[in-house]
Amino acid sequence: RDGQTLGTIHFPRAPRFYGLSTADGIPYWKIALLHGRDTLATTVHQTCIRYADRRTSCQFCAIGQSLEADRTIAYKTPAQLAEVAKAAVELDGVRDMVLTTGTPNVIDRGAAVLAESARAIRAAVDLPLQVQCEPPRDHGWFQRLREAGADSLGMHLEAATQAVREKIMPGKATVSVDRYMDAFASAVPIFGRGQVNTYILAGLGDSAKDILALAERLIALGVYPFVVPFVPISGTPLENHAPPSAEFMKSVLAPLGRMLREANMKSTDIRAGCGRCGACSSLSAYEQ
Known part of the structure; x- marks a missing residue:
C-alpha cells in the first residue's frame, strides 16, 4: 500500500493425499478434505433427515449439493476414513481431524456413526479428533464418543436466539437453546473445559448483543463459542x-476475544476441531 509491503501471501499447495484413491477407485478427496493448514475434515453422512424439505431444512445448508455434483460420496465407511486419515498424516502432516455428519435420526442424532468412525481412525493413526452432531437424547453418548477416541465435541447452535433459529433453521430449532445448554453442561465434564465448541454464524439476524450474551453463558459453562461470519452459498x-459487514464482525469478535482471554480459554488449547483450525473466522486474532 502506497509502495510499502504490508505482508506476504502464500497459497497452500494441493495436499499429496489428494492424488490417491481407494482400492475400489474412490479418490481420497471425495472422502475427506484439507481445511486450513493442517486439519482434515469430512461429513460422514452426506445426508440429513431435514434437508429434502425446505420447511425443516437449515436455509444456509448445501449438504446435498456436493453429493449431487459428484464431489463426494454419500457415506464414508470407517475403513475408508481410517485409510485417508493415515495417508493425510503421513504425506501432509495433518494434525487433527473433524468428523461431522448430517442428522440421520432424532435419537442419537449421528453420535453412533461418529463413534464407529472415530474408533476406526484411532486404531489406524494417532490423530486428535473432533466429532460434531446435534445433542443426542441420551447424554451417555458423550462418554461413548470420548471412549471411541474423540478429543473434542462440537454441537452447533448456528444462531444465538431462538427466534432467529426458528426462522433460519426451522427443523433444527426444535432442539431448543436450553436443550443445547443442558447438553453442554453434560459434555464439558467429559471432554474438558474448552474442548466442547459451538459454531455461531454471525449475520443471520442476531444482534451483536445477542451473540455476546450467549457467548458469556457458553464460556461460563466451559464451552468455546466459535463465531464465524455467515457466507451465502449459491443454490x-x-x-x-x-x-455481515467487517464493522459488525469487529463489534462481536473484539469483545469476545477479550472474554476468552479473561477466561483463559483460547483456540490454541483446543485439541481438535473448528476452533483450533480457525480458517473460517479471525476470532483467534482477537484472543491475543
Missing part, C-alpha cells in the same frame, strides 16, 4: 442474504 434459500 440455497439464503444465497442472496448479505454477509
Whole structure:
C-alpha cells in the first residue's frame, strides 16, 4: 500500500493425499478434505433427515449439493476414513481431524456413526479428533464418543436466539437453546473445559448483543463459542442474504476475544476441531 509491503501471501499447495484413491477407485478427496493448514475434515453422512424439505431444512445448508455434483460420496465407511486419515498424516502432516455428519435420526442424532468412525481412525493413526452432531437424547453418548477416541465435541447452535433459529433453521430449532445448554453442561465434564465448541454464524439476524450474551453463558459453562461470519452459498434459500459487514464482525469478535482471554480459554488449547483450525473466522486474532 502506497509502495510499502504490508505482508506476504502464500497459497497452500494441493495436499499429496489428494492424488490417491481407494482400492475400489474412490479418490481420497471425495472422502475427506484439507481445511486450513493442517486439519482434515469430512461429513460422514452426506445426508440429513431435514434437508429434502425446505420447511425443516437449515436455509444456509448445501449438504446435498456436493453429493449431487459428484464431489463426494454419500457415506464414508470407517475403513475408508481410517485409510485417508493415515495417508493425510503421513504425506501432509495433518494434525487433527473433524468428523461431522448430517442428522440421520432424532435419537442419537449421528453420535453412533461418529463413534464407529472415530474408533476406526484411532486404531489406524494417532490423530486428535473432533466429532460434531446435534445433542443426542441420551447424554451417555458423550462418554461413548470420548471412549471411541474423540478429543473434542462440537454441537452447533448456528444462531444465538431462538427466534432467529426458528426462522433460519426451522427443523433444527426444535432442539431448543436450553436443550443445547443442558447438553453442554453434560459434555464439558467429559471432554474438558474448552474442548466442547459451538459454531455461531454471525449475520443471520442476531444482534451483536445477542451473540455476546450467549457467548458469556457458553464460556461460563466451559464451552468455546466459535463465531464465524455467515457466507451465502449459491443454490440455497439464503444465497442472496448479505454477509455481515467487517464493522459488525469487529463489534462481536473484539469483545469476545477479550472474554476468552479473561477466561483463559483460547483456540490454541483446543485439541481438535473448528476452533483450533480457525480458517473460517479471525476470532483467534482477537484472543491475543
